[in-house]
Amino acid sequence: MSNKISVRQLCFFLAFVAPVGKIVLLPSRLVHFAKNDLLLPAALQFALQAGIVFLVVLLSRKGETLYELLRNAFGKVVASILFVLFACFFLFAALYPVQEQKLLVQSVFYDTLPSLFVFAPFFVLSAYLCAKPLFVCGRTWDALAPLSTVAFAGLMILSAGEADFGALQPAGASGFPAILKAFAYTSNWFCDSAFLLLLTGRLEYRKGMAWKALLSYLAGALAVLFFLAVYYGIFSDIAVRQSFAFAKISKYFSAVSVLGRVDYLFIYLLGLVMTFYCVVPLQASATCLREAFGERGKPALYSVAVNAAVLLVVIFTDLRFLSFQETVTVKLFWIFPLFTVLVPLLCLFLGRSRREKILR
Amino acid sequence: MITVTGHLKTDCSALKKLLPAEDILTFSFRADGGGEFTVLFADAVTDKELLGEQVVRPLLRYDGAPAASEVGARLTSPELKRETDLNRLAEEVLNGNPVLLWEGADGALVTGLKKVYARAVSEPPTDVAVKGPREGFVEDVKINASLVRRRLKSPDLRLETVVIGRRSRTTVQICYLDGIAVRSVAEEVKKRLENIDLDVVPDSSYLSHFLAAKPRSLLKQVGTTEKPDIFCAKLAEGRVGILADGSPIALTVPYLLVEDFQSSEDYFVPTYRATFTRLLRVFALLVAVYLPAFYIAAQLFKLQLFPVKLLLTIAGSIRNIPLSPSLEMLLVLLVLEVLNEASIRMPKYVGMALSVVGALVLGETAVSAGFVSTPAIIIIAFSGIGLYAVPNLIEVTSVVRLAMLLVAGSVGTYGIVLLTAFLLFYLCVTENFGTPVLAPFSPLVGRDLRDSLVKYNLSALCLRPETLKSKNKRRLRRVK
Numbered sequence: 001m002s003n004k005i006s007v008r009q010l011c012f013f014l015a016f017v018a019p020v021g022k023i024v025l026l027p028s029r030l031v032h033f034a035k036n037d038l039l040l041p042a043a044l045q046f047a048l049q050a051g052i053v054f055l056v057v058l059l060s061r062k063g064e065t066l067y068e069l070l071r072n073a074f075g076k077v078v079a080s081i082l083f084v085l086f087a088c089f090f091l092f093a094a095l096y097p098v099q100e101q102k103l104l105v106q107s108v109f110y111d112t113l114p115s116l117f118v119f120a121p122f123f124v125l126s127a128y129l130c131a132k133p134l135f136v137c138g139r140t141w142d143a144l145a146p147l148s149t150v151a152f153a154g155l156m157i158l159s160a161g162e163a164d165f166g167a168l169q170p171a172g173a174s175g176f177p178a179i180l181k182a183f184a185y186t187s188n189w190f191c192d193s194a195f196l197l198l199l200t201g202r203l204e205y206r207k208g209m210a211w212k213a214l215l216s217y218l219a220g221a222l223a224v225l226f227f228l229a230v231y232y233g234i235f236s237d238i239a240v241r242q243s244f245a246f247a248k249i250s251k252y253f254s255a256v257s258v259l260g261r262v263d264y265l266f267i268y269l270l271g272l273v274m275t276f277y278c279v280v281p282l283q284a285s286a287t288c289l290r291e292a293f294g295e296r297g298k299p300a301l302y303s304v305a306v307n308a309a310v311l312l313v314v315i316f317t318d319l320r321f322l323s324f325q326e327t328v329t330v331k332l333f334w335i336f337p338l339f340t341v342l343v344p345l346l347c348l349f350l351g352r353s354r355r356e357k358i359l360r
Numbered sequence: 361m362i363t364v365t366g367h368l369k370t371d372c373s374a375l376k377k378l379l380p381a382e383d384i385l386t387f388s389f390r391a392d393g394g395g396e397f398t399v400l401f402a403d404a405v406t407d408k409e410l411l412g413e414q415v416v417r418p419l420l421r422y423d424g425a426p427a428a429s430e431v432g433a434r435l436t437s438p439e440l441k442r443e444t445d446l447n448r449l450a451e452e453v454l455n456g457n458p459v460l461l462w463e464g465a466d467g468a469l470v471t472g473l474k475k476v477y478a479r480a481v482s483e484p485p486t487d488v489a490v491k492g493p494r495e496g497f498v499e500d501v502k503i504n505a506s507l508v509r510r511r512l513k514s515p516d517l518r519l520e521t522v523v524i525g526r527r528s529r530t531t532v533q534i535c536y537l538d539g540i541a542v543r544s545v546a547e548e549v550k551k552r553l554e555n556i557d558l559d560v561v562p563d564s565s566y567l568s569h570f571l572a573a574k575p576r577s578l579l580k581q582v583g584t585t586e587k588p589d590i591f592c593a594k595l596a597e598g599r600v601g602i603l604a605d606g607s608p609i610a611l612t613v614p615y616l617l618v619e620d621f622q623s624s625e626d627y628f629v630p631t632y633r634a635t636f637t638r639l640l641r642v643f644a645l646l647v648a649v650y651l652p653a654f655y656i657a658a659q660l661f662k663l664q665l666f667p668v669k670l671l672l673t674i675a676g677s678i679r680n681i682p683l684s685p686s687l688e689m690l691l692v693l694l695v696l697e698v699l700n701e702a703s704i705r706m707p708k709y710v711g712m713a714l715s716v717v718g719a720l721v722l723g724e725t726a727v728s729a730g731f732v733s734t735p736a737i738i739i740i741a742f743s744g745i746g747l748y749a750v751p752n753l754i755e756v757t758s759v760v761r762l763a764m765l766l767v768a769g770s771v772g773t774y775g776i777v778l779l780t781a782f783l784l785f786y787l788c789v790t791e792n793f794g795t796p797v798l799a800p801f802s803p804l805v806g807r808d809l810r811d812s813l814v815k816y817n818l819s820a821l822c823l824r825p826e827t828l829k830s831k832n833k834r835r836l837r838r839v840k
Contacts, residue, residue, distance in 0.1 A: 109773045110773075
C-alpha cells in the first residue's frame with residue numbers, strides 16, 4: 001500500500017467530499033446574514049480558500065510533512081507544542097460539523113426526535129477511522145467520489161426545476177456590511193486548507209498538482225454555489241428557516257408524491273459521505289497528537305481521547321445548540337482564519353527560509 | 361536419515377517397521393538370473409495390474425547384474441525414480457507408488473503406478489454456464505493440473521509442488537505463468553504454504569485461511585473457482601493459482617472483490633449483455649443486504665420512506681401481527697436460513713417435500729395465522745433470491761444482512777449508514793499480497809474499470825489489469 005495520497009485522491013476530496021459539508025447548515029446561516037446575497041460571501045470564501053489550497057499543495061513539493069518543516073525550523077520541542085495547538089484547533093473545528101451531523105441525523109433520519117444514543121455509534125466509527133494513518137483516507141475518497149456525484153446530481157435533478165432563480169435578485173441588496181458579516185461568520189465551514197496543510201508531505205507530488213487541486217476545489221465550489229442558488233430559488237424568504245437544506249429541496253418534485261421519498265436514497269448517500277467528512281478534522285486532531293507525542297502512545301489512544309472529548313462537548317451542548325453556534329461562528333470565528341489562512345501562509349515562508357538555508 | 365543397505369531382508373523389515381499398516385503389502389519374486397526382488401505397495405492406492413505388467417513381468421526374465429541402472433532399464437514403467445532414504449520411500453508407498461527393492465541394491469526404485477480414483481470431469485454445480493466450457497475441477501490434483509496444462513500449453517506455466525499436512529501429506533500445486541505473474545507474489549504464496557504446520561488438509565479452504573493477510577476478517581481474501589477456464593484466465597491476468605489434492609476448488613490470489621461479480625459467461629456473450637448482468641448482480645446484492653434493513657428502519661423510525669398507498673397496504677398487513685417489525689423480520693430470516701441449510705444437506709428425494717412444507721405450508725399458514733405479515737415474507741424471499749445472484753459472496757453477505765437488520769432495528773436508518781460507512785472503509789483498507797481488495801474502484805484504476813462492473817469489448821482489453829502489477833502488460837496485440 002502506498003503511504004501517499006495521490007493527485008487524483010486529493011482532487012476527489014476537494015471536488016466531491018469537501019463540498020458535502022457545506023450544504024447542511026451553511027445555506028441557512030448565509031441567508032441569515034446576507035439574505036438573497038448568500039452567493040457572494042460563499043464565493044468570496046471559496047476564492048480565498050482556493051488560493052490557500054493552491055499554495056498549500058505547492059508547499060508539499062518538498063516532500064516534508066508539516067511536523068518535519070516545523071521541527072527543522074524551530075526544533076522538536078517547539079514543533080511539538082505547535083502541533084498540540086494544531087490538535088486543539090482541529091478538535092475545535094470538528095465540534096461544529098459533528099453537531100451539525102448530529103442535528104441532521106436527529107431531524108432527517110427519524111420521524112420523531114430520537115435520543116442522543118442514536119448518534120453515539122458515530123463516535124465508535126470515528127474512533128476506528130481516526131486510529132488509521134491519514135493516507136488511508138485517500139482510498140476512501142476514491143470510493144466516495146461516485147457516491148457523492150450520484151447523490152448530488154440526483155438531488156439537483158429533482159429540485160432544480162422547482163427553483164425560481166429570480167429570487168436571488170437584486171444582487172447586493174443586503175449591503176456590504178451584511179455580506180462581510182456573512183463572510184466572516186461562516187469561516188468555520190471553510191477549514192479545508194488547514195487540513196491540507198496536514199497532508200503536506202503525505203501527498204504524492206506531481207507536476208501541476210497545485211493547479212489540479214485548485215481546479216477541483218473550484219469545481220466543488222461551483223457545485224455548492226449552484227446548490228445555494230437552487231436552495232434560495234426554492235425557499236426564497238423562508239430559506240432562513242430551512243436548516244437542513246439538502247434534505248428538503250427535492251421534496252416538491254412531483255414524482256416524489258407518487259413514488260414516496262425516493263430522494264431519501266440520495267440524502268442517505270450524502271449522509272454517508274458527510275460521515276467521512278465529519279471525521280476529517282477528528283482524524284487531523286488525532287494525527288497531530290500522534291506526531292507531537294511521537295510513539296509514546298498507541299494511535300488508538302489519541303483517537304479515543306479526541307473522540308471522547310468531542311462526545312463530551314456534544315453531550316453538554318445537546319440542548320444548547322443555538323448558544324453553541326453563536327459561540328463558535330460569531331464570538332470565536334477569528335480562530336478559523338488564523339489557522340486556515342494565516343498559518344498556511346506563514347508555513348510557506350518557513351519552507352522558503354529552510355530552502356535558503358540549504359542553498360547557503 | 362535411514363538409507364537402503366542392500367540387504368533385501370533388512371531393508372524390507374525396516375520399511376515394514378516404518379509402515380506397519382495392514383494394507384501395506386509386500387510381493388517377493390525371483391528372476392530367471394537368480395536375483396531376488398521385493399515390491400512394497402499400498403493395497404488400495406496402487407494399480408496392481410500395471411505393477412504386474414510394467415515391473416514384475418519384465419524382471420522375471422531378467423538375468424543381469426542387480427544394479428539400479430540396469431534394473432531400471434528393464435522396467436517398462438515411464439515414471440521411475442531412484443531413492444535411498446527409507447523415510448522418503450515410505451512416503452512414496454503411502455502415496456500409492458510401489459517401491460522395488462532387491463538384494464545388493466544401492467538404492468530402491470520408485471515406480472509411478474498410483475491408482476487414481478477420481479470422478480469424471482463434469483460441470484461444477486456451483487458455477488453453471490449456459491455458454492462456454494463446462495468442465496470443472498475434480499478432487500485429483502493431477503487431473504486438475506492436466507486440465508490447466510491443456511488450456512495453457514506454454515513453457516511459462518509453472519507448477520510448483522508443496523506437500524502440506526503432517527499426516528495427510530497433501531500435494532498442493534502452485535500454478536502461475538512465469539513472466540506474467542508477479543514473482544514476489546508466487547514466492548510469498550509458497551512461503552506461506554510452506555509455513556503451514558497442519559495435521560491434515562482436507563480441503564483447499566483450509567489453505568485459504570493461511571493465505572489471507574487477516575485470517576479473522578469477515579471479508580473473503582482469496583478467490584475461488586471450480587472451473588479450469590476461469591482459473592486459466594486468472595493466471596493469464598497475472599494471478600497465482602493453488603490446486604490442492606482432494607479438493608475441486610482452486611484458489612487464486614490476489615483476490616479482488618469485483619471478481620465475484622463476474623462470471624465466465626460474461627466473456628462469451630455480447631458486452632452490453634455482460635455489463636447488464638454484472639450491474640444486475642450488484643443491484644441484487646444491494647437489495648438482498650439493504651431491503652430488509654430499510655423495511656424495518658422505515659417501519660420503526662421513518663415512515664416517510666414509504667409512498668402513501670404502500671404505507672396503507674403495509675399498515676393493513678401488519679395490523680394484527682403480535683411481533684415487533686424487527687423481531688418478525690428476524691424470525692422470517694431465521695426460517696429462511698434454516699430452510700436453506702436443510703435443503704442443502706438433506707437427501708434429494710425429500711427436497712420437494714421440504715419445498716412444499718417450507719414455502720407453502722409454513723409460509724402460507726404463518727401469514728394466515730397472523731404470526732408474520734405478507735410484506736415481511738415477500739421482502740425476505742426477494743432478499744434470499746438476491747443473495748444467490750452472487751453465490752461466491754453468500755457467506756459474507758448473509759452475515760452483513762443480519763448485521764444490517766440488527767442495526768436497522770435498533771438504531772434505524774442512521775445505523776445503516778454508519779455500518780455501510782464502516783464496511784466501505786474496511787473494504788478500502790483491506791489488501792492481500794499488496795493488492796487492494798476494492799480495486800479498481802478504490803484505489804481507482806481507470807483502465808481496469810473496462811472489465812469490472814462494466815465489460816468492454818475484447819479489443820479494448822488489450823492490456824492486463826494494472827492492479828495486478830504484471831510486468832508483461834500486453835495480452836492482445838493490435839490487429840494491423
